[in-house]
Amino acid sequence: MxxxxxxxxxxxxxxxxxxxxxxxxxxxxxxxxxxxxxxxxxxxxxxxxxxxxxxxxxxxxxxxxxxxxxxxxxxxxxxxxxxxxxxxxxxxxxxxxxxxxxxxxxxxxxxxxxxxxxxxxxxxxxxxxxxxxxxxxxxxxxxxxxxxxxxxxxxxxxxxxxxxxxxxxxxxxxxxxxxxxxxxxxxxxxxxxxxxxxxxxxxxxxxxxxxxxxxxxxxxxxxxxxxTNIRQSYLNTVKTLVAVIEVKDPHVRGHAERVAGYALAIARDIGYTDKELTRLHYIALLHDAGKIGIKDRILNKPEALTADEYAEVKRHSLIGAKIIEKINFLSSGADIVRFHHERFDGTGYPAGLRGYDIPEGARILAVVDAFDAMTTDRPYRKAKTKAEALAELESLAGKQFDPQVVKVFKKVLHRQGEI
Known part of the structure; x- marks a missing residue:
């Protein structure tokens, strides 16, 4: 704020x-x-x-x-x-x-x-x-x-x-x-x-x-x-990759940091261990790493995407997962990136996973990624207020989002004084 x-x-x-x-x-x-x-x-x-x-x-x-x-x-x-x-x-x-x-x-x-x-x-x-x-x-x-x-x-x-x-x-x-x-x-x-x-x-x-x-x-x-220095060098490397992504898609500047912060807050409330929190932090920062493989003209297009362009954008979760798989200390979390656009009702992508078949980390990212996207200005629309974005998450709980994750996220937002 x-x-x-x-x-x-x-x-x-x-x-x-x-x-x-x-x-x-x-x-x-x-x-x-x-x-x-x-x-x-x-x-x-x-x-x-x-x-x-x-x-x-x-x-x-x-x-x-x-x-x-x-x-x-x-x-x-x-x-x-x-x-x-x-x-x-x-x-x-x-x-x-x-x-x-x-x-x-x-x-x-x-x-x-x-x-x-x-x-x-x-x-x-x-x-x-x-x-x-x-x-x-x-x-x-x-x-x-x-x-x-x-x-x-x-x-x-x-x-x-x-x-x-x-x-x-x-x-x-x-x-x-x-x-x-x-x-x-x-x-x-x-x-x-x-x-x-x-x-x-x-x-x-x-x-x-x-x-x-x-x-x-x-x-x-x-x-x-x-x-401690080695751990910090890992984080610096991850942040460098995030900076590269933001250069390609300047409309999402700061998005990865905000998504990571929200994801960690939810994960702490759920009861993640320190090791799990550290991994989720890195994964959340890199959840859009696959955008490196998407054409700039599509990422920066000011109007709505065509069906073919949208199909191209949807590839970013698979590309991102392949990038994560090549990072030894993060490879076990590749599925979180791969499936963070799955929907709770099974109508998401890339595999159409349903409910609790979707990895928990991916279900957390789906909620906070959507929330930050809704509350950020984009070339083709104005940002919603945080209260409006939360109301939309709640209306889609059980359809697009895990209801329990939405419930925990609501508590996080209230506790942090954001709504």
């Missing part, structure tokens, strides 16, 4: 300002407290590990990055106290972000301040939870949970503000939580183990034992980073 864009920008700016003010307030309240350190050498070791962890972050989305710094931040809370943790977190995050921006020749340093303040707020929440507990183990558990909940909540607001098409904040929160919870809770026990070992060994052996635990974790982090 284009009219909301200025509001989104204002919200994003205000949120960042509030976080920066909150971060500096925490620095003022806790950062100037008297700190007694038994060893600057020990603290220096963890500061270096914080710098390394923050330098090798993993990008989970356009707006969100993830790192192993949380382990060291929880360790510093336990060994040196909340004040030291707040100071070291703010300084290391700000330094790493500023250096990265300078290298990339990007100069809005308020982003560095925002990231540093965001991390500071999270560490402060964990430190307060730790200090309120009366027992070390319960303090660690409380700090870990406070860190996770605060971090996810603050990041969810960032992600929510950055979305062009809104989903409920609760869904945003859960999505980010699922993305990082496994790594977080598998590795969090190290943040309890490291201080225990650190206090149990001779001073001269501390560096060795800390690195003994942390270096393998960094290697695992590096492997996860490679996996």
């Amino acid at each position: 284009v009219s909301l864009k200025p509001v989104q920008l204002i919200f994003d700016k205000v949120y960042k300002i509030l976080i920066i003010v909150g971060g500096f307030t925490l620095l003022f309240l806790f950062g100037n407290q008297e700190v007694i350190l038994h060893s600057w050498t020990d603290l220096s070791l963890f500061v270096v590990l914080l710098l390394i962890s923050n330098a090798f972050r993993i990008r989970l989305s356009v707006n969100i990055e993830y790192s192993l710094a949380f382990i060291i931040e929880l360790v510093v809370i336990q060994l040196f106290g909340m004040s030291v943790a707040i100071l070291t977190t703010f300084m290391t995050v700000f330094l790493v972000n500023t250096v990265k921006l300078a290298i990339e020749r990007k100069w809005p340093f308020y982003n560095s301040l925002f990231n540093a303040a965001l991390s500071t707020c999270t560490v402060a929440a964990a430190g307060l939870a730790y200090n309120l507990a009366t027992d070390t183990i319960f303090g660690f558990i409380a700090a870990t949970m406070a860190y996770f909940i605060t971090d996810i909540t603050l990041l969810a607001v960032v992600q929510y503000a950055g979305r062009k098409r809104k989903i409920p904040f609760k869904d945003e929160w859960l999505e980010i939580g699922k993305e990082i919870s496994l790594n977080f809770f598998v590795l969090a026990p190290l943040a309890y183990l490291i201080p225990y070992i650190f206090n149990s060994v001779e001073t001269q052996n501390r560096l060795f034992f800390v690195l003994l635990f942390f270096v393998p974790v960094m290697l695992v982090n590096y492997a996860f980073r490679l996996y």
